[in-house]
Amino acid sequence: MTTRTAREVAETYFTAWEAGDFDALRGVLAENVDFVGALGTASGVDEALAGLKGLGRVLEKIDVKVRVAEGGEVITWFDLCTSVAPPTPTANWMHVEDGKVTRIRVTFDPRALLAGFEAQNAAGSLSAEV
Numbered sequence: 001m002t003t004r005t006a007r008e009v010a011e012t013y014f015t016a017w018e019a020g021d022f023d024a025l026r027g028v029l030a031e032n033v034d035f036v037g038a039l040g041t042a043s044g045v046d047e048a049l050a051g052l053k054g055l056g057r058v059l060e061k062i063d064v065k066v067r068v069a070e071g072g073e074v075i076t077w078f079d080l081c082t083s084v085a086p087p088t089p090t091a092n093w094m095h096v097e098d099g100k101v102t103r104i105r106v107t108f109d110p111r112a113l114l115a116g117f118e119a120q121n122a123a124g125s126l127s128a129e130v
Contacts, residue, residue, distance in 0.1 A: 003098060003099040004099045005069065006069050006071065006072050006073065006074045006094075006096035007067065007069035007074060009028050009074070009094075009096045009099060009100070009101060010067060010069065010074040010076055010094060010096070010101075011067070012024065012027075012028050013025060013028050013029075013094070013101060014062050014064065014076065014078070016028070017052055017056065017059070017062065018059065018061065018062045020056055020059075022049055022052070022053060022056075025049065025052065026045060026049060028099070028100060028101055029045045029048055029049070029100060029101050030045070030097070030100035030101060030102045031044065031045050032044060032045075032102065033045055033048050033100075033101055033102055033103070033104065034102065034103050034104070035047070035048045035051065035103075035104045035105075035106075036104070036105050036106070037051075037104070037105070037106035037107070038106060038107060038108050038109075038110040039051075039055070039110055039113075039114075048104070055082075058082040058083045058084045058116075058117075058120075059080070059081075059082055060081045060082055060083055061079075061081040062078050062079075062080065062081070063078055063079040063081055063087065064076060064077075064078045065077045065078055065079065072095055072096045072097055073093070073094075073095060073096075074093070074094050074096065075091060075092070075093050076091075076092045076094075077089070077090070077091055077092075078090055078092070080108065080113075082113065082116065083116075084113065084116025084117055084119070084120050085112040085113045085115070085116035086112055088108050088109065088110075088112060088113055089108060089109075090106060090107070090108040091106070091107050091108070092104065092105070092106045093105045093106075
């Protein structure tokens with residue numbers, strides 16, 4: 001069995017997330033994956049998938065600009081395109097061991113996305129009242 005490169009694992013991660021294929025996404029995440037990002041943290045594969053599913057509800061596209069890999073380290077620079085905010089420039093660093101993502105760090109300016117979530121929630125509560 002050939003272990004996939006860190007770059008291949010990152011490509012699978014982003015392709016699966018964009019497609020909403022959480023079984024494939026689970027397949028590239030280590031059981032003890034550690035995630036820290038602008039919107040929260042997660043410890044373990046179940047928490048990480050819950051966070052990715054949550055953001056996945058508004059995810060429209062992941063527009064990858066560049067991916068750089070060296071050994072087990074991969075940085076992906078992309079625009080996070082959602083239904084609630086303009087495209088958000090995002091940097092994602094992940095560490096891959098034995099074909100599985102063990103650590104993820106994500107950074108972006110969350111203000112537009114948070115405002116979009118707030119507006120979406122306000123619209124939802126208004127429609128519920130009518």
